[in-house]
Amino acid sequence: MSVNAFDKAKELMEEIKNFKINNEQEKEIFRKRFVGAKNIIKPLFGEIRNIANEDKKAFGQYLNEMKQTAEKIFAEASVKLEMIADSNTTQNIDLTRSAEPIKLGTRHPISIVNNKIIDIFTKLGFTVAEDREIEDDWHNFTAMNTPEDHPARDMQDTFYLKDSVERLLRTHTSSVQSRLMTSTKPPIRIIAPGRVYRNETISARSHAQFHQVEGLYIDEGVSFADLKQTLLYFAQEMYGKNTKIRLRPSYFPFTEPSAEMDVYWGLNDEVDYRITKGTGWLEILGCGMVDPNVLDNCDIDPVKYTGFAFGMGIERQAMLLHRIDDIRAFFENDVRFLEQFKSVF
Numbered sequence: 178m179s180v181n182a183f184d185k186a187k188e189l190m191e192e193i194k195n196f197k198i199n200n201e202q203e204k205e206i207f208r209k210r211f212v213g214a215k216n217i218i219k220p221l222f223g224e225i226r227n228i229a230n231e232d233k234k235a236f237g238q239y240l241n242e243m244k245q246t247a248e249k250i251f252a253e254a255s256v257k258l259e260m261i262a263d264s265n266t267t268q269n270i271d272l273t274r275s276a277e278p279i280k281l282g283t284r285h286p287i288s289i290v291n292n293k294i295i296d297i298f299t300k301l302g303f304t305v306a307e308d309r310e311i312e313d314d315w316h317n318f319t320a321m322n323t324p325e326d327h328p329a330r331d332m333q334d335t336f337y338l339k340d341s342v343e344r345l346l347r348t349h350t351s352s353v354q355s356r357l358m359t360s361t362k363p364p365i366r367i368i369a370p371g372r373v374y375r376n377e378t379i380s381a382r383s384h385a386q387f388h389q390v391e392g393l394y395i396d397e398g399v400s401f402a403d404l405k406q407t408l409l410y411f412a413q414e415m416y417g418k419n420t421k422i423r424l425r426p427s428y429f430p431f432t433e434p435s436a437e438m439d440v441y442w443g444l445n446d447e448v449d450y451r452i453t454k455g456t457g458w459l460e461i462l463g464c465g466m467v468d469p470n471v472l473d474n475c476d477i478d479p480v481k482y483t484g485f486a487f488g489m490g491i492e493r494q495a496m497l498l499h500r501i502d503d504i505r506a507f508f509e510n511d512v513r514f515l516e517q518f519k520s521v522f
């Protein structure tokens with residue numbers, strides 16, 4: 178019995194050493210037979226108790242050696258097969274094949290127009306100012322000469338935060354103006370782009386969230402003529418060199434006098450008639466001379482300093498530039514819509 182067990186072990190050792198592993202199938206056969214959970218070497222350890230005492234040690238050592246040999250052969254074969262597989266894939270690469278095209282994303286039309294506006298005003302020496310979207314009542318309204326109970330508050334339906342009546346979602350980026358005026362001394366020359374919110378019914382024409390760029394210039398001796406010239410430059414950079422503008426008297430609580438600026442759009446087709454209501458003129462932005470009360474509220478001397486401000490909706494500019502007739506398109510993220518916009522901005 179003991180002789181048999183030893184003989185059997187020796188036979189197995191021979192088999193292990195002579196086993197040729199040249200592919201995955203052979204490797205798997207080897208694994209199952211010699212190193213897997215139910216390998217054939219394991220039961221031989223049970224035979225140790227049938228071996229004569231003086232041979233027990235040698236037999237045990239032999240089995241261990243066999244076990245280690247099998248594991249080593251298996252590990253080496255695995256590495257070898259892996260290397261062969263790797264070199265095969267390298268050889269199979271077709272270097273003449275053209276590369277997969279990389280799909281480039283496109284910029285959102287709002288970003289494109291926003292960047293274009295920033296680019297234009299940067300050339301005039303304006304810098305970009307940004308601030309929070311959750312504002313307090315004072316910076317959004319009171320500082321901007323719109324105290325509580327002021328009827329002009331109805332012009333901008335406001336989302337108030339539930340946790341506090343004091344906090345709200347800014348209704349315009351004029352809040353960035355008041356933030357800046359209270360923290361910086363003139364001269365101030367900034368534009369404030371950003372997202373704003375109004376509690377309005379969502380339709381093709383209006384949305385509860387949209388984007389604005391407001392501008393503010395305060396220094397000694399700033400006049401309405403400076404405002405007009407700045408806006409003319411903007412309109413011609415934005416809408417074309419020959420663009421004509423007109424300023425119509427208007428009202429904003431934070432500017433006095435106030436105006437709305439129209440650009441001449443023309444009346445070339447039916448759409449022009451519809452969007453300009455038959456006049457050929459399109460309203461683009463609101464503007465005016467900063468009301469002395471606003472300067473006063475922000476601790477800027479209204480005798481020494483004057484300033485102008487303006488504000489426009491970015492969606493409106495984008496809709497005009499690209500002839501988009503539904504503001505909701507900007508917020509739906511339909512790739513078929515977004516893919517149409519390619520820009521250097």
Ligand code: PHE
Pocket residue numbers: 348349350351391392429432463464465486487488489
């Ligand atoms: N804040 C105004 C609005 O949101 C725009 C504006 C800004 C008008 C500055 C005049 C001057 O409607």
